[in-house]
Amino acid sequence: MLWSGLFRRLGGYGRVVVQRRGKGRYSAPAVRTPSLQQLARAADRFNLDLSQAELQEFQNYMKGTLESYQRVDQLVEPLPTVKWPRTPGWRPEPKENPHNAWYWRTEITGAPSGKLQGKTVAIKDNVAVAGVPMMDGSRVLEGYIPEYDATIVTRILDAGGIIKGKSVCEDLCMSGNSFTSATGPVLNAHDNTRSSSGSSSGSATLLALKEVDLAIGGDQGGSIRLPAAWSGVVGHKPTHGLVPYTGCVSMDITIDHVGPMARTVADTALMLEVLAGYDDGLDPRQSPNLTVPEYTSQLTGDLSGIRVGLLKEGFGQETSEADVDDMVREAAHKLTSAGATVEEVSVPLHYPDGTHIFNAVAIQGTMQTMMKGNGVGVGWKGFYPTSMVDAFTRGYNSRGNDMSAALKHVALLGEFLDENYGNRYYAKGQNLVRTLTKAYNEALDTHDVLIMPTIPFKPLKLPDEDASISEICHQALGSKEISLIHNTCPSNVTGHPGLSINAGFSQPGLPVGMMIVGRHFDDATVLKVAHAFEKIRDS
Known part of the structure; x- marks a missing residue:
């Protein structure tokens, strides 16, 4: 009774x-x-x-x-094997983390030999490392410790890499700026009053500070390339599906990318060789017919026969700064000394419609997959991390009020759209992605790569602690007046590879990123062009 x-x-x-x-x-x-x-x-x-x-x-x-x-x-579910021993590590004190770029420190040593032997690596904190806390920049996941390694973590360790810890990322990665993480803002390595951009803010800053050799970034709207640009390092968003996303927090499987970041193109290419390849059906973003070339062997510095298109719509935008546009144009024209031809090409749909199409996909896609779907969503075959689903469920129920204003905006708008319009605009956005993809492909039929500024303006000052909701959303998510993602987000929905490399420094000593976009699964040419520019720049 x-x-x-x-x-x-x-x-x-x-x-x-x-x-x-x-x-x-x-x-x-x-x-x-x-x-x-x-x-x-x-x-x-x-x-x-x-x-x-x-x-x-x-x-x-x-x-x-x-x-x-x-x-x-x-029943007992199958989990990816955790091959390499480790300890949980520690949360670094401020004195050993002055730019707030580390979330968690650890030391995980893999194989004694391999392509990455002895190279130190930072893992973005939306990527699972077994036994190590994973917060994804958010109070929602605070306290979660995964019991599985993301596939790319295993591949890094198998190749002899040494994982030094988890780098800070923005609150559930929903920011192009570097101040929304629950652990506080990540400071720009070149000017600690400014943003390092996001959401892979910690990874880029740690590279710029030379605290690690390599880093992992994730990119759903520019989050590898944006912080690479404002930190003066190299960040490569691979072709969609080239690198397995297994074990990473998903925002929407059609825009999820994960990839390498480094200080040099050679290290970026080397890391891509290790990360890329089919994941035995665990990631629906991938085709079993993937082939991974030896990217490093193609870094010859010779661009004979390479046709470079300066994307007209990537320059002269409402928020563009003239010195940034000029520096990127000048950098691109230097490629002629390596044998390339450089000329202007136009893709009218790129700006601003590329951003509008991206928004239609990303807002409701993120709402359905990362928020209602607890970081995994439904409707695909592969590895579902159920412990992460449980952590998200508990976190949204108990810590929802602690989310950043940017996340709350996505939650409110996404729910409103769901209730009043269903998935109509998500569906139409996905249909228009085909039109956008065709437009880029036509430009890439006549040109091997497209070049434009990664971000059309220099690093912004970090907002004050008492910044309004409107100001936070403007800087984190973008607006007509301030948008970091106009040039980066279209290739997230189309899946084309894109790389940001430092084009130089503009006054007052701030880095400017040049973005190179290529054909699907022709990441090798993107890296080849970037490497040739790097040689010219540093000579």
């Missing part, structure tokens, strides 16, 4: 499943039977007029269906 009375007072948590073995063994239900009140709320959501008697019938029938959930809960 005591237990049955308690369950009634707890609001109909459902029956306790009793397994009779000898004297009896009790097993709590994995999924409780919904109460009639909960079923009534679900009925209202779908505009169903159901009587109490009908709801009772559905409730009774569901008890049998829920036995499947009980059994699934008891």
Whole structure:
């Protein structure tokens, strides 16, 4: 009587499943039977007029269906193998982390030999490292420790890399600026009053400070290339699906990219050789027919026959600064000394419609996948990290108010669109992606790469602590007046590879990024052009 009375007072948590073995063994239900009140709320959501008697019938029938959930809960799911030993590490003190670029420090040593032997690596904190805390820049995931390694982590360790820790990223990666992380702003390595951009803010800063040799970045709207530009390092967003995303927090599987960052193009290419390749069906973004060339062998410095297109719409935007445009044009024309031809090419859909199409996909896609879908979403085959799903579920329920203003904007707008328009604009946006992709492909039929500024203006000052919601959203997500992503986000929806390299420094000593975009799965040419420029720049 005591237990049955308690369950009634707890609001109909459902029956306790009793397994009779000898004297009896009790097993709590994995999924409780919904109460009639909960079923009534679900009925209202779908505009169903159901009587109490009908709801009772559905409730009774569901008890049998829920036995499947009980059994699934008891079965052991397969997890990626954790091959290399490690300790949890430590949260660094401010004195050893003055730019706030490290979230967590550790030391994980992999194979004694390999392509990355002895090279130190920072892992962006939206990438799982087993046994090491993973916050993804957000209070929502604070305290979560994954029990699996992301595929790229295993590949780095198999290649002899040494993981030195987790780099700070923006709050659930939803910012092109570097001040939304729950652990505080990441400071620009060249001017600590300014942003290092985002969301791979920590990775770029650690590279610029020479604290690591290599870093992992993630890119859903420019988040590898943007901080690479404002930190003066190299960041490569690979062709969509070239590098497996398995074990990383997803925002929308059609725009998710993860890739290498380094101080040199050669190290970036070397790291891509290690990261790229098929992941045995664990990542739906990939094709089993992937081939990975030896990118480093193609870094010859010779661009004979290479046709470079200066993308007209990538320059002269409303927020463009003349010195940035001029520096990138000048840098691109220097490629002629390596044998390339350089001329202007136009893709009218690039700006501003490329950003509008991206927004239609990214806002509701992120809402459905990362927020309602707890970082994984539904509808694809591969590895689903269920422990992360649980962590997101708990975090959204308990720490939602602690999300950044940028995330709250996405939550509010995404929910409004869902309730009032369904997925209409997400669907139309995805359809228009085909048109945008065709436009870039036509330009890339006549040119091997397209070049433009990564960000059309120099690093911004970090906002004050009392910045308004409007100011935070303007700087984190962009607006007509301030938009970091106009040139980067279109290739997230089209999947073309893109790389940012430092074109030089403009007054007052701030780095300017040049972006090189190439054909699908022709990352080799993108890297080749970047390497040739690097040689010219540094000669």
